[in-house]
Amino acid sequence: MNRIDRLFGITTMLQSKKYVPAEKIAEQFGISVRTVYRDVKALCEQGIPISFEQNRGYFLVQGYFLPPVSFTPEEANALLLMEKIIYGVADKSIHAHYTTALHKVKSVLRSPEKDRIDQLNSRIKISVSKHFSGNFDYLATLQSAISDRHIIEVEYRNNNNITTVRQLEPIGLVFYMAAWHVIAWCHLRNEYRDFKVVHIQQLKAIGLPFKNTHISLNDYIAGLKVEGINVK
Numbered sequence: 141m142n143r144i145d146r147l148f149g150i151t152t153m154l155q156s157k158k159y160v161p162a163e164k165i166a167e168q169f170g171i172s173v174r175t176v177y178r179d180v181k182a183l184c185e186q187g188i189p190i191s192f193e194q195n196r197g198y199f200l201v202q203g204y205f206l207p208p209v210s211f212t213p214e215e216a217n218a219l220l221l222m223e224k225i226i227y228g229v230a231d232k233s234i235h236a237h238y239t240t241a242l243h244k245v246k247s248v249l250r251s252p253e254k255d256r257i258d259q260l261n262s263r264i265k266i267s268v269s270k271h272f273s274g275n276f277d278y279l280a281t282l283q284s285a286i287s288d289r290h291i292i293e294v295e296y297r298n299n300n301n302i303t304t305v306r307q308l309e310p311i312g313l314v315f316y317m318a319a320w321h322v323i324a325w326c327h328l329r330n331e332y333r334d335f336k337v338v339h340i341q342q343l344k345a346i347g348l349p350f351k352n353t354h355i356s357l358n359d360y361i362a363g364l365k366v367e368g369i370n371v372k
Contacts, residue, residue: 233280312357
């Protein structure tokens, strides 16, 4: 990657995240942290308002946005492949949001790129395990509860077909064994529990903040001995 492409890539990366440490930029572009410092200085000299916060990293000053950009054929193909995967392993709420987002992406593609995407779309298929069911509509609400640190109330049916109403503090979502699972602190059991999303009968966001401070999802999974979970 030449330096111009790298500088553009760094700017795009900063626009996509609230804070980006220099080490993360170095890892992303395969350069040294010293080179990151030089690149950031060069971007600032070109008028891009980049600032820095101790222990968090670089960030773009609020209000600065890059204009819409075009995508390389390889990037557009990757997005199309992700669309197929999303429709294979996500639920109806995610389908709707991803479709809207992808339409926005396609709107900035040039005509030849759009033609290639349409042609490739009919030539990629995904086969989903018969054990997976995406016939629910909760993933988007669960994502919001996790990011906002808000309590949810669920009506949950366990493997013994016993239904209980519980208030949960969700810390993350995991897809394993051909199913989505929400990991949450359960007020009823007063401990972390693994809830299979397909077993949720009703879900309500009640708008109350978490009552507890929680471990990370990675730390929770690291303490398990379940074959088939590979943290990404």
